[in-house]
Amino acid sequence: MHIIIGLGNPGREYHRSRHNVGFDVIDVLSEKLNITLSKNAMHGLIGEGFIGGEKVMLVKPQTYMNLSGQCVTELVSFYKPDLADVMVIFDDIDLPLGKLRLRKDGSAGTHNGMRSIIGLLGRQDFPRLRVGVGRKPEGWDLADWVLSHYQTEEDRKVQFEAFLLAADTVIDWVKHGMDSAMRTANTPKKG
Numbered sequence: 001m002h003i004i005i006g007l008g009n010p011g012r013e014y015h016r017s018r019h020n021v022g023f024d025v026i027d028v029l030s031e032k033l034n035i036t037l038s039k040n041a042m043h044g045l046i047g048e049g050f051i052g053g054e055k056v057m058l059v060k061p062q063t064y065m066n067l068s069g070q071c072v073t074e075l076v077s078f079y080k081p082d083l084a085d086v087m088v089i090f091d092d093i094d095l096p097l098g099k100l101r102l103r104k105d106g107s108a109g110t111h112n113g114m115r116s117i118i119g120l121l122g123r124q125d126f127p128r129l130r131v132g133v134g135r136k137p138e139g140w141d142l143a144d145w146v147l148s149h150y151q152t153e154e155d156r157k158v159q160f161e162a163f164l165l166a167a168d169t170v171i172d173w174v175k176h177g178m179d180s181a182m183r184t185a186n187t188p189k190k191g
Contacts, residue, residue: 001057003056003059003075003079003086004056004087004170005022005071005072005089006026006060007065007114008022008024008060010060010064014147018150019133019147021089021090021091021159021166022089022090023060024163025089025129025170026059028163032171034049035049035056040062044071045060046059054174066113069116069119072086072088073117087127087129087170087173089170090113090128091111091146092111094132095130095133096134097132097133097155097162099131100166101130102173104127105125108124114128129169131166
């Protein structure tokens with residue numbers, strides 16, 4: 001089984017904010033795959049289904065971003081997946097708006113949700129798909145920036161296209177493996 005975890009904050013005030021891109025990608029996957037996230041367990045909202053015959057679990061942790069590790073470690077402890085089959089999707093301020101970066105492993109960087117996951121798992125050798133939300137503008141507080149909403153229709157369009165590509169990347173990862181998915185996510189798009 002593949003476990004796909006999108007990071008974000010529960011609650012209407014955070015809906016479609018920069019920090020919630022993980023939730024947004026899970027929403028796109030849920031719709032594309034006809035998987036309803038209706039089970040509330042292990043501090044997460046969970047839905048199960050299939051991609052190309054492979055069982056998958058879509059997860060939105062409900063602990064708020066900074067405690068995301070609680071949900072992830074409970075899932076890993078219960079289901080005991082190979083960590084190579086657990087993907088975490090989250091926002092990245094160091095990537096331009098709409099740019100994706102898929103890696104097999106790595107550090108948490110400045111992301112508190114990833115710090116929580118790595119800190120509680122005690123490992124960082126699991127795939128992560130970062131979705132760029134752009135650097136904070138001069139004069140902005142970092143927390144205010146990541147919790148803000150997209151300012152223009154063009155920004156919303158760019159970001160939604162990134163969610164679609166991220167969903168395609170996840171599907172590629174489940175069907176064809178990490179190398180294929182990395183080509184999907186990390187290859188610059190024309191136009």
